[in-house]
Amino acid sequence: MDRYKNIGLKLTPQRLAILDFLEGNTTHPSAEEIFAAVSDRFPTMSFATVYNTLETLKEKGAVIELTGDPRKKRFDPNTAPHHHLICIRCRRIADVQVDYKIDLPRSSRMGFEITGNHIEFYGVCPACRKGGPEKTGSGVQTAGEESHEN
């Protein structure tokens, strides 16, 4: 939490509540989930404040926004480079700390200046394998979900 003292932000109670909820959280929550968790300890919290704060934190580099769940934005307080493992049934997202050296050859860069990369692994989580959760109706079919093994 001390890590936030120097990001050039006024640390208001609301922001602290959000940061506190995010701190060490590896569930990659959505704005909605953050709002739910924080507003119950902090009943005056507004949805706008959650979005405002997340936007600000994003700009300051204190959180990153994840794609991978096409239904909503999700946020990650872990800003160190890492990859993700996504359940194609319930969209649970787990961290992958393995380091990969993936370099895009200049000939494949299409003139882009490369700034980074991110791997999404797809799979079925333990709960969903047991006919479990699957909050998502029929599952969201996304790129790579049926790539060949490597």
Next chain:
Amino acid sequence: MDRYKNIGLKLTPQRLAILDFLEGNTTHPSAEEIFAAVSDRFPTMSFATVYNTLETLKEKGAVIELTGDPRKKRFDPNTAPHHHLICIRCRRIADVQVDYKIDLPRSSRMGFEITGNHIEFYGVCPACRKGGPEKTGSGVQTAGEESHEN
């Protein structure tokens, strides 16, 4: 186009128009863009039909849905495993045909059964480098955009 004859679908004019637009299209268009392109040759086309068709094609495995643009879903008629290069300014998405062997060690699988993977490379496209497009306001800061080089 013949490839669609055997996907077990009634090939209605609307579906053919959509498939025709998608065929060989490497721009990874959104539903909106598909609707715009198709409805002008086919004025009675409904937005619902675009979504219905895309959903059906997705189920049949004829298109895949891309994440990576947090603002809207985008679709790819190229269902062969491949990766993508995304402009962090304008969200243009280009194909990456390079093949990577990325294996997730069993110890990092968290009990998931892995079904595939997908790499997103981030960068700035040629147009945006020249202070060009950048239809997106301040750019969407997303996971991996500032990973270290590998």
Next chain:
DNA sequence: CAATTAGGTTAGAATAATTATAAAGAGATG
């Protein structure tokens, strides 16, 4: 201390994307 200022929070309205509903159309079948 009163007045200003800048930034933050709030409720609620407004947008944008997507999904759901129900009526109408079109083709195949008997």
Next chain:
DNA sequence: CATCTCTTTATAATTATTCTAACCTAATTG
């Protein structure tokens, strides 16, 4: 033709996100 099934359409409803304008609050100034 009557019926069945699938498709399309218009429109309403939902969901997620962003915008707006009023209100607060802490710090600063005179």
